[in-house]
Every structure is written in C-alpha cells, then in structure tokens.
Amino acid sequence: xxxxxxPSEPPYLHxxxxxxxxxxxxxxxxxxxxxxxxxxxxxxxxxxxxxPEDADLTRQHRGEPLGERIIVSGRVLDSDxxxxxxxxxxxxxxxxxxxxxxxxxxxxxxxxxxxxxxGRCLTDDEGRYRFVTVKPGAxxxxxxxNAWRPAHIHFSLFxxxxxxxxxxxxxxxxxxxxxxxxxxxxxPDPRGRELLVARFDLDTTEPEWxxxxxxxxxxxxxxxxxxxAG
Amino acid sequence: MNPTPSQTVGPFFGFxxxxxxxxxxxxxxxxxxxxxxxxVFDGGDEPVPxxxxxxxxxxxxxxxRTDAEGAFHFTVTRPEASAGAAPFLNVTVFARGxxxxxCTRIYFPDERAANETDPALGRVDPExxxxxxxxxxxGILRFDVRLQxxxxxxxxxx
Numbered sequence: 065x066x067x068x069x070x071p072s073e074p075p076y077l078h079x080x081x082x083x084x085x086x087x088x089x090x091x092x093x094x095x096x097x098x099x100x101x102x103x104x105x106x107x108x109x110x111x112x113x114x115x116p117e118d119a120d121l122t123r124q125h126r127g128e129p130l131g132e133r134i135i136v137s138g139r140v141l142d143s144d145x146x147x148x149x150x151x152x153x154x155x156x157x158x159x160x161x162x163x164x165x166x167x168x169x170x171x172x173x174x175x176x177x178x179x180x181x182x183g184r185c186l187t188d189d190e191g192r193y194r195f196v197t198v199k200p201g202a203x204x205x206x207x208x209x210n211a212w213r214p215a216h217i218h219f220s221l222f223x224x225x226x227x228x229x230x231x232x233x234x235x236x237x238x239x240x241x242x243x244x245x246x247x248x249x250x251x252p253d254p255r256g257r258e259l260l261v262a263r264f265d266l267d268t269t270e271p272e273w274x275x276x277x278x279x280x281x282x283x284x285x286x287x288x289x290x291x292x293a294g
Numbered sequence: 295m296n297p298t299p300s301q302t303v304g305p306f307f308g309f310x311x312x313x314x315x316x317x318x319x320x321x322x323x324x325x326x327x328x329x330x331x332x333x334v335f336d337g338g339d340e341p342v343p344x345x346x347x348x349x350x351x352x353x354x355x356x357x358x359r360t361d362a363e364g365a366f367h368f369t370v371t372r373p374e375a376s377a378g379a380a381p382f383l384n385v386t387v388f389a390r391g392x393x394x395x396x397c398t399r400i401y402f403p404d405e406r407a408a409n410e411t412d413p414a415l416g417r418v419d420p421e422x423x424x425x426x427x428x429x430x431x432x433g434i435l436r437f438d439v440r441l442q443x444x445x446x447x448x449x450x451x452x
Binding site: 072073074075076078081082083084085086087088089090091093094095096098100109110111112113141143144145154155156158164165166167168169180181182218220226227229230231232233247248250251255256257259260281282283284 | 295296297298299300301302303304305306307308309310311313314315316319336337338340342344348353355384386388389390391392393394395396397414417418422441442446447448449450451452
C-alpha cells in the first residue's frame, strides 16, 4: 500500500511537534512489495499476558480510582471491514488529574493510588474490545509555550501482519484542546484526524454507572488467508 | 476502509508496555538462540532513552525498551534462510517524536553470500546496506539504530 493511498497518515517530520526534528528519518524509506507482507505472519504476542481483569482499569487496586468512570468500546477491523478476532489491544493513559504513573512524568498533579492506567484485552468473536476506565485528564508538556495535550488514551494493536501493526491515540469528542495539539494535527487531512476521535454513545453508556464511548479501529492489510484469525 | 492513522507512542509507555522477560523470546542459553545488543541514536548523535523496539520472526516476539544510554538487547532463535532470501529479523522502532513507527531489518554478518543476493537488500542503495547488517563485536552481535545522520539506518515502507 503506497503512501498516496494513505492521505491520513502523519509525516515523520512535523516541526510543530519538536521531538520529530532530531528523530524523523531524513532519507526516503525503501519500499518493499506489499505482497511480501501479505503472506508473512504477524507478530505472535502469545507471551504478552492478558488476564480478564486487565480490561477493567478501575478494579486493579483495592479502591476505585477518582474521576469520571467511562467505557471505551469498539471493533477492530481490517482494511476490508472484516473483524479481527482475538487480537491483542493494549491501552495506557494518564489518570483523571492528567498524571501518568510512569516515573518519567514529572507533572505536578496527584497520582491516584487506585489507578495504574494500563490495560489489555483480546477482541471477541466479532472483533469487539471493551475497556472500563476513568476519563484521562489533559496535561501540560513542554513542546511550546502553554502547550497542553488533549485528553487521550494510547492504543497498541498487532493485527495479523507486520504491516498491520499500529500504535495510536484516541481522543474525546468536543475537547477544546484538539485544535492546538501538534501531535493530532500532524495528520494533514481533517478526515484522518476525525478517525482518532471517539464518539459519545448512549448505547455503550450504562445507566447509573458509566458514560460510553465508541471507537472503531481499522488496521492496514487484509487477512492472509480466510483461516487466519489473529 | 481508511486505516486508523498512527500517533506517537509518546514518552510515558514504560509503565504499561513492558512485560515479564519481554526481551527474551527464548531463553538466552536455548539451542539456536541469538542475542543482539544495540543502541538507538537521534540526529544529534544522542542516545534515545525512550524508544521501544520489537523484534519478531515466526512465532517469536521480543520487546525491549531502551535505557538511559539508548541501549536495548533481545534474544530470539536465530532465523534461517528461506528460498532465495538471506536470514533476517524484522525490527519495529517506536519513540517519542516518531509519529509513525519505523521498520527495519537485521541481517547477519556471517551470511555474506546470502546477503549479496537477498531481494530486499537488493532494493537498498549498496552504500547504505551496511546499516542493516549486525556486526560482531567481541563475541557480541551489535546492531545500532540511527534515526538520522550520515549513517542513518535504512528503514522500510510496508
């Protein structure tokens, strides 16, 4: 699949996002024929542990985390719109105050002893994933003066081939910080940016309990064979 | 359907993506195991302390986060040559500042004849092929990833 078919991918070099300046490769990537990858099996992630409780980020500690409880759910599909069954989805995020548990994060917002902010699950027979968590807070970063990241959840997926590997971020509808975010706006096409914004969904929302967001994910590539189910 | 666009892994994945023994797809002393060590450097020749590398071949996946020196290591079963192609390992590189991940390959220095006729290496400028071949260094196989600069590693578009 050539870059011209992917108008929604960000470039490597996007100077508004300062960290790209010394890290984006400057030479042209060497293109290998796509068919070399359609038949290569994808990464086997069987060693990555996935326990049932990993999909509920609000129940990983003794107490409940602070914040707005949410459900994030959707389907994982291939480029033909077919569901990817039993494929690994990994997520990580800041807590409701906008602080990551990661020791690298020095934002002076409180940690929550009841929230780690990391989860994993496998999609079901229809390619659906579902996480229960709290809505992450916005947080400042030092990219430019008064820079704030919009609320987001990081996602990592493997799919079935090398070409389908995806690490991305999901954003929340109506977040006023999105127009100012150089990471989201590295995607040149507004339709591409919209693909990263979840929608509020009353059907996913559970009464008296948690707001629901829907976000479908499409991985590049097609299934190598009808039998391959990820 | 339009594929979902990529976004950077950011700097804060270290508490979430590593898993137990992630860098060792096989035990380091298992028959046929090969250990590879290396460092990731940016365009200022500084080590990249917040990259995540994944290596896989066949059923094996190794994942390794770089340390303060940009260093990583992993152990997998050494790949075998397939029809008409030299043995290699697929490597993906994620980091803050990489809006999309990068894909490269590790070839082996003791496979010179096979490397010379490998179809993927054949698509690479001969002057740059060395960036894809690990080097033997005091009994250790080393493979560095240079994101930019004169010795920029060859990355592949899939």
